[in-house]
Amino acid sequence: MRLSAWLPLAVLSALALCGAATRPRYGGTLRVEMRDAQPDAGPLRSLVFETLVRLDATGAPQPWLALSWQHDAAAKRWQFSLRPGIKLHDGSALTSAAVAASLQAALPDLTIAATADGITIRASRPLPDLPLDLAHNGWLDTGPFRLTAFDPGHHATFAANEDYWGGRPFLDAIDVQLGRGLRDQLADLELGRADVVEIGPADLRRAADHGRAVWSSAAVSLVALAFAPGHPNDPRLREALALSIDRAAMHNVLLQKQGEVTAALLPQWISGYAFAFPTALDLPRARALANALPPAARTLTLAYDPGMRAARALAERIAVNAHDAGLTVQVSPQNPNADARLVEGRLASFEPERALAGLAAGLGMQAPTAAQSPAALYESERKLLEDFRAIPLFQLPMLYGAASRVRVYAPPAVTRLGDWRFDNIWLPGTAP
Amino acid sequence: MNGAARDLGRTVAAAVAHDPVAVTVKNLSALGGAETAEIRHVFESELNVAAQPAVEIRLTISENLTQFLLVAEIQRGGERQVLLESWPRTSAASTGSPTDKPARVTLEKKLLWEQDLPILDAAQIAGGILVLDATRVLLVRGGDRQSAPIPAWHTWPRNLRGRLSVNDSGFTAYLPGTICRGGTEPRLSVICEDSQDPWLLGPGALAIFTPDRNQFPGHIDIEPGGPRDLPPFYTAAPAADGWIFAGADGRAHLYTHSWDSAGAIDQWGSDVATVQTPCGARILAARPTALTEPDAIQPYQIVNDAPIPAGPALEFSGPITALWSFGRSATAVSRDLQTGRYAAFSLAPTCGS
Amino acid sequence: MTFRTRLLIAFALTVIVAVAFVGGIVSTTTRRAFERLDEERVSALAAQFHQEFLRRQREIAQQVEDIAESESTRDMIIALSRPDADPSSYVDAAQAPATAHNLKFLELVSASGSIVSSAQWPARFLYQEDWVAARGDWNSQEPFLKREELPTDTALALVSVRVASVGDNKLYVVGGEELDRDFLSSFVLPAGMRALLFREPQSIVGASGPLPQPAPLAPLIDALRKQRHEVTQTIRWSADAADAETFHAIPLIGPGKDQNHDLMGGFLVGSSRAAQVRLERFMIRVEILVAVGGVVLALLMAFWTTARITRPVEALAAGARAVAAGDWHTQVDVHTGGEIGALAAAFNQMTRDLLEQRDRLVQAERVAAWRELARRLAHELKNPLFPLQITVENLQRARAAHPEEFDEVFRESTATLLAELGKLRGIVGRFSDFAKMPQPQLETVDLNGLVRESLKLFEAQMQAAGVVLRLDLAADLRAIQADRGQLGRALQNLVLNAIDAMPAGGTLAIRTAAHEDGVRLEVSDTGQGLTQEECDRLFTPYFTTKTHGTGLGLAIVQSVISDHGGKIGVRSEPGRGTAFVIDLA
Numbered sequence A: 001m002r003l004s005a006w007l008p009l010a011v012l013s014a015l016a017l018c019g020a021a022t023r024p025r026y027g028g029t030l031r032v033e034m035r036d037a038q039p040d041a042g043p044l045r046s047l048v049f050e051t052l053v054r055l056d057a058t059g060a061p062q063p064w065l066a067l068s069w070q071h072d073a074a075a076k077r078w079q080f081s082l083r084p085g086i087k088l089h090d091g092s093a094l095t096s097a098a099v100a101a102s103l104q105a106a107l108p109d110l111t112i113a114a115t116a117d118g119i120t121i122r123a124s125r126p127l128p129d130l131p132l133d134l135a136h137n138g139w140l141d142t143g144p145f146r147l148t149a150f151d152p153g154h155h156a157t158f159a160a161n162e163d164y165w166g167g168r169p170f171l172d173a174i175d176v177q178l179g180r181g182l183r184d185q186l187a188d189l190e191l192g193r194a195d196v197v198e199i200g201p202a203d204l205r206r207a208a209d210h211g212r213a214v215w216s217s218a219a220v221s222l223v224a225l226a227f228a229p230g231h232p233n234d235p236r237l238r239e240a241l242a243l244s245i246d247r248a249a250m251h252n253v254l255l256q257k258q259g260e261v262t263a264a265l266l267p268q269w270i271s272g273y274a275f276a277f278p279t280a281l282d283l284p285r286a287r288a289l290a291n292a293l294p295p296a297a298r299t300l301t302l303a304y305d306p307g308m309r310a311a312r313a314l315a316e317r318i319a320v321n322a323h324d325a326g327l328t329v330q331v332s333p334q335n336p337n338a339d340a341r342l343v344e345g346r347l348a349s350f351e352p353e354r355a356l357a358g359l360a361a362g363l364g365m366q367a368p369t370a371a372q373s374p375a376a377l378y379e380s381e382r383k384l385l386e387d388f389r390a391i392p393l394f395q396l397p398m399l400y401g402a403a404s405r406v407r408v409y410a411p412p413a414v415t416r417l418g419d420w421r422f423d424n425i426w427l428p429g430t431a432p
Numbered sequence B: 001m002n003g004a005a006r007d008l009g010r011t012v013a014a015a016v017a018h019d020p021v022a023v024t025v026k027n028l029s030a031l032g033g034a035e036t037a038e039i040r041h042v043f044e045s046e047l048n049v050a051a052q053p054a055v056e057i058r059l060t061i062s063e064n065l066t067q068f069l070l071v072a073e074i075q076r077g078g079e080r081q082v083l084l085e086s087w088p089r090t091s092a093a094s095t096g097s098p099t100d101k102p103a104r105v106t107l108e109k110k111l112l113w114e115q116d117l118p119i120l121d122a123a124q125i126a127g128g129i130l131v132l133d134a135t136r137v138l139l140v141r142g143g144d145r146q147s148a149p150i151p152a153w154h155t156w157p158r159n160l161r162g163r164l165s166v167n168d169s170g171f172t173a174y175l176p177g178t179i180c181r182g183g184t185e186p187r188l189s190v191i192c193e194d195s196q197d198p199w200l201l202g203p204g205a206l207a208i209f210t211p212d213r214n215q216f217p218g219h220i221d222i223e224p225g226g227p228r229d230l231p232p233f234y235t236a237a238p239a240a241d242g243w244i245f246a247g248a249d250g251r252a253h254l255y256t257h258s259w260d261s262a263g264a265i266d267q268w269g270s271d272v273a274t275v276q277t278p279c280g281a282r283i284l285a286a287r288p289t290a291l292t293e294p295d296a297i298q299p300y301q302i303v304n305d306a307p308i309p310a311g312p313a314l315e316f317s318g319p320i321t322a323l324w325s326f327g328r329s330a331t332a333v334s335r336d337l338q339t340g341r342y343a344a345f346s347l348a349p350t351c352g353s
Numbered sequence C: 001m002t003f004r005t006r007l008l009i010a011f012a013l014t015v016i017v018a019v020a021f022v023g024g025i026v027s028t029t030t031r032r033a034f035e036r037l038d039e040e041r042v043s044a045l046a047a048q049f050h051q052e053f054l055r056r057q058r059e060i061a062q063q064v065e066d067i068a069e070s071e072s073t074r075d076m077i078i079a080l081s082r083p084d085a086d087p088s089s090y091v092d093a094a095q096a097p098a099t100a101h102n103l104k105f106l107e108l109v110s111a112s113g114s115i116v117s118s119a120q121w122p123a124r125f126l127y128q129e130d131w132v133a134a135r136g137d138w139n140s141q142e143p144f145l146k147r148e149e150l151p152t153d154t155a156l157a158l159v160s161v162r163v164a165s166v167g168d169n170k171l172y173v174v175g176g177e178e179l180d181r182d183f184l185s186s187f188v189l190p191a192g193m194r195a196l197l198f199r200e201p202q203s204i205v206g207a208s209g210p211l212p213q214p215a216p217l218a219p220l221i222d223a224l225r226k227q228r229h230e231v232t233q234t235i236r237w238s239a240d241a242a243d244a245e246t247f248h249a250i251p252l253i254g255p256g257k258d259q260n261h262d263l264m265g266g267f268l269v270g271s272s273r274a275a276q277v278r279l280e281r282f283m284i285r286v287e288i289l290v291a292v293g294g295v296v297l298a299l300l301m302a303f304w305t306t307a308r309i310t311r312p313v314e315a316l317a318a319g320a321r322a323v324a325a326g327d328w329h330t331q332v333d334v335h336t337g338g339e340i341g342a343l344a345a346a347f348n349q350m351t352r353d354l355l356e357q358r359d360r361l362v363q364a365e366r367v368a369a370w371r372e373l374a375r376r377l378a379h380e381l382k383n384p385l386f387p388l389q390i391t392v393e394n395l396q397r398a399r400a401a402h403p404e405e406f407d408e409v410f411r412e413s414t415a416t417l418l419a420e421l422g423k424l425r426g427i428v429g430r431f432s433d434f435a436k437m438p439q440p441q442l443e444t445v446d447l448n449g450l451v452r453e454s455l456k457l458f459e460a461q462m463q464a465a466g467v468v469l470r471l472d473l474a475a476d477l478r479a480i481q482a483d484r485g486q487l488g489r490a491l492q493n494l495v496l497n498a499i500d501a502m503p504a505g506g507t508l509a510i511r512t513a514a515h516e517d518g519v520r521l522e523v524s525d526t527g528q529g530l531t532q533e534e535c536d537r538l539f540t541p542y543f544t545t546k547t548h549g550t551g552l553g554l555a556i557v558q559s560v561i562s563d564h565g566g567k568i569g570v571r572s573e574p575g576r577g578t579a580f581v582i583d584l585a
Helices: A003-022 A043-048 A096-106 A130-134 A182-191 A201-209 A235-244 A247-254 A283-291 A311-324 A352-362 A374-385 B002-015 B033-045 C003-068 C071-081 C095-100 C215-227 C274-325 C338-401 C403-435 C447-456 C459-465 C484-500 C532-537 C553-563
Strands: A029-033 A053-055 A061-063 A066-071 A077-082 A111-114 A118-122 A145-151 A155-160 A173-177 A196-198 A213-227 A299-304 A328-331 A340-346 A390-402 B021-027 B055-063 B067-076 B079-088 B105-115 B119-125 B128-133 B136-141 B144-149 B163-167 B170-175 B178-183 B189-194 B199-202 B205-207 B219-222 B226-229 B233-239 B242-247 B252-256 B261-265 B272-277 B280-286 B296-303 B306-309 B320-325 B330-335 B342-351 C105-110 C115-118 C144-149 C154-166 C169-178 C193-199 C203-206 C231-235 C245-254 C262-272 C443-445 C467-473 C480-482 C506-515 C518-524 C567-573 C577-584
Touching: A029 A182, A043 A145, A043 A155, A053 A130, A061 A066, A061 A130, A066 A130, A096 A111, A096 A118, A182 A196, A182 A201, A201 A213, A201 A390, A213 A235, A235 A283, A235 A311, A235 A390, A247 A311, A247 A390, A283 A311, A299 A311, A311 A328, A311 A340, A340 A352, A352 A374, A374 A390, A374 B079, B002 B033, B002 B067, B002 B079, B021 B033, B033 B055, B033 B067, B105 B119, B105 B128, B105 B296, B119 B163, B119 B170, B119 B320, B119 B330, B119 B342, B128 B163, B128 B170, B163 B199, B170 B199, B199 B233, B205 B233, B233 B272, B233 B280, B233 B320, B242 B261, B242 B272, B261 B306, B272 B320, B272 B342, B280 B320, B280 B330, C003 C154, C003 C169, C003 C193, C003 C245, C003 C262, C003 C274, C071 C105, C071 C154, C071 C169, C095 C105, C105 C154, C144 C169, C144 C245, C144 C262, C154 C193, C193 C215, C215 C231, C215 C245, C215 C262, C274 C338, C338 C403, C443 C447, C443 C484, C447 C467, C447 C484, C447 C506, C447 C518, C459 C467, C459 C484, C480 C484, C484 C506, C484 C518, C484 C553, C484 C577, C532 C567, C553 C567
Parallel strands: A029 A173, A029 A196, A299 A328, A299 A340, B021 B055, C467 C506
Antiparallel strands: A053 A061, A066 A077, A077 A118, A111 A118, A145 A155, A155 A173, A196 A390, A213 A340, A213 A390, B055 B067, B067 B079, B105 B342, B119 B128, B128 B136, B136 B144, B163 B170, B170 B178, B178 B189, B199 B205, B205 B219, B219 B226, B233 B242, B242 B252, B252 B261, B272 B280, B280 B296, B296 B306, B320 B330, B330 B342, C105 C115, C105 C169, C144 C154, C154 C169, C193 C203, C193 C262, C231 C245, C245 C262, C443 C480, C506 C518, C518 C577, C567 C577
């Protein structure tokens, strides 16, 4: 046989080898680290709990624990049919009653009843976007992993749910270290001591340069300046500060263009009108407002949580911008009596009205007025922001760096809202 | 949609007391150029649009997960006012049923031709395959091969580019400084001329190609925007409400139909194409890999000026050296890193997860 | 002021002036010597400063050049020159070279003037430093002074700028060090001197840190700002002059806008004046000591000198006073020679001569007084004697010529004889009274009360004469020792004279007041007054201006007053009245 005849075989073999190397393998423990020491919600929850509905990459609700749904013409009465054969972690079957109870606790303003094969939901007002709400409410412990050990503030261990209705996950276990700083997480990733870590926007390039995969959610984390309640700061001072901040420079340099610049509380993909809140700085007007203040009133203190991503660099840059407007901002981390704080708040819902209420509560603002339409929601959000008690700056994604050994069978590993889909992750070979 | 545009137009007209206005429109949604134009028309019909306006209005078509939004920003001197209207998107949330048309598109590749010499383009025709390389046009029908030489009036530039455009009456082969027209019936016939006529990028899309380079210098004429001078680019593909140009600067630039810049994408290579699928048009883009690495082509959707993967990547055993689209399919040429041979593939998209 | 005192003052002044003069010369010479020494030390330190400054300039220029020429800078220029360049990836690029080259300040500035990376203020990325890009000849420029803004303050920096180029692409490297206390601690300072660094706008630091109380240096700083060349001033840190320091300020000038040189700060060399002040104080103490010693010596000299001169003079003066007091037997006991001795002998001779003359004068006056008395007696007696003679002659004629009328004539004539004999007795009686005026019997007398008692006797008479009485008696007049009777009669005599002087009415004023160590009694009228000649003779016995009276009244008053140890005076003006003033102890 001529050499050239072997060639296709060689190619095929190579392909076969490649094919074997790329077929997912069962087993292994994924080592994950995160900043939050008290994660009572968010990504950890998504390992263990599930909802009736999931959103796909474009934001359209997909059946999950619910197989299908329908509603009446007024969208006040909904019926959801449940997927059969799902077991809870304790081994018992998932029942309509359990689903109804879980949902009722999460959505007390609705009337939820179990039916033979599902649930009905009744509301006093139309709920055309109810599935969006159900994508993030009514969590049931049917998820692909079970919590097997929990040391609050330090450690959580999850084991694969052998009876998971969507198929046993590839991983045997997930080991999560809590309360670990971003620098330490990145070092652990680089040293091979962690498989998945949170990364800050400033470390994105470094992670990518080292060949790490980067997983990103949508822009779900609002970075904002929040003024402490009761601080008798002149509103002109707050407005001058707001107008002096050069968001674009910070976004380009400190955040490596991750996420988006914003002056709105809700991200664009949730509200659809975030761009209508102007983000451009207006230094002449900022200076005019500052000059109208007595000299002693042009100073304020700014605190930040050192564990927050890029917090120090952002705070110092805000101080530099404020200086251009004639204001003095003294940056002092963890100052409990500071006039303002640089804070980060996570989006808790896809549903705009609920998301806005959650963000307002997190920033210490009054509850927004109820809004049934985007126009009304815009007006509600505008009223929350008009006195500059909160100054939104950026909408950032949750960023995760993954070691090269981490393979994703069916992306994404991290959803739009930052939930983890680690049931599709597998690890080749034995653990290092 | 029209109702929202009309309602907003009336609200804005009342807010500006019917003063003369100028309207600029920006589309941040997944709505296409046609819908954008219609919204603009309906909106402006309620207003007193004038050449010397007293009020500037910026109309933005936006969307969230469940609604399309029309946002009118009224700027009169130093005063600004924002008005909104919305209408629901056709989605599962409002219709009450889960989506039955998944957005994911899977590409299937089919080998068309393989040879040692670099393939510039290949196209399926009735009963055969046309292959273009630096020296000839090749017609393969079954076991029959016919070739017609391409005269070398010039020294070909490095990284030679070429494109085949097939229509009912024959085909046109575009090379730098050379255009060959021909037919395949009854036999292959080709007439080439030394020409710097623009290349056909797609229906109603022409672009001049630099005869001694591997790129388009940027002079284009694309409907409805019309003639324009853009920065140099390698490939171009129509998007939902504009065009995408894989620039010579290594970034893919998005433009609206009115040639407003809509951003840039960094994670694509120098080859982009658009295929029409039953579930909508999808942009095909190669990765920005080196020519010594395997490449992949992935389908994308552009949402809010950002590319969203719309399906799994299709891997190749080497770099992609050419990517052209033909409406419902595309042709990709790749060089096998191990054998060094060039292979032309037809890429056919299918909708589904 | 006594001669001794004058002499003492003269000697003391001489010593003090001499000491002050010498002391002044010594102080001035010493001060000049200190100032020369100070100037030399300051010059040496200023030279040291200039050398150190130059050394730092060279060092900084070299460090910045090294950074500009490094491979990493070159790579950065190439990366930033690409069309798709992302400056944000170099936002921390200045930190490592700044640390490696020991530069506190390092900024990498793009060709357009925007900061790519700042080691000293990382948050200032993308800010424009137009001054960097405005100049193209940085590579030939020496390092210069510049105010560098930091997040919390402003520093004075010595900065160098170099342009790193790759092809047409360039990057500005701006690096430098701060002029701070570390810079000062590199200087070697002699004892008593220190170096400070003044940095605009208001910072003053020394080698150990910020100056705790820089306020006293404000005038020096102001002078430095105004004049912009070297300035010297003495600064007092406290009320104690030994705490003063002389500062020599060298301005630190930077390249300002449009080449107007900005004052960035100053290098202050302080030289303590403590040693000089202590020496001056020591000299002053010595001068004072010498002066005091001199004064004491002067005192002794004065005492010794005046003992030989002033004592005899004082003895002479005492003798003269004794003579003036009436002791004409005074002789001065002075045995010195010379002029003083001759003066004393002449004085003694004078007093002897005065005694002889007084005796002769007293005799002469006695003779004159007897003659006057005889004259007055003859005059007084003659008046009543003449009528006596006539009457007797009438009797003789009547007996001879008209014996029938002799009884009647005898009765008339005897009446006349008896009357004239009465007058003669009165005259003799008054003489007798005047001759044998008794010594006053002193007792405690309230003068105001005596005045009121005496005036009661004249109330009717004053009313009849139309005389208004005005009393001005001091309320707290002290009692005197006097003979109530004599004094009362004297007062009555004066009151009577006053009433007689106002035949057409008038005002009689009597005033008592405390006077010196005694009392004063004043009796005045608004009568016709007296001439000066009359006033001079008023108290002479038998002088009178009245048509009646013996003329002894005022002489008796004077005698009474004199016997009481007092004195009486008169002042009068014709037509305006007369006032008698009596002073009693």
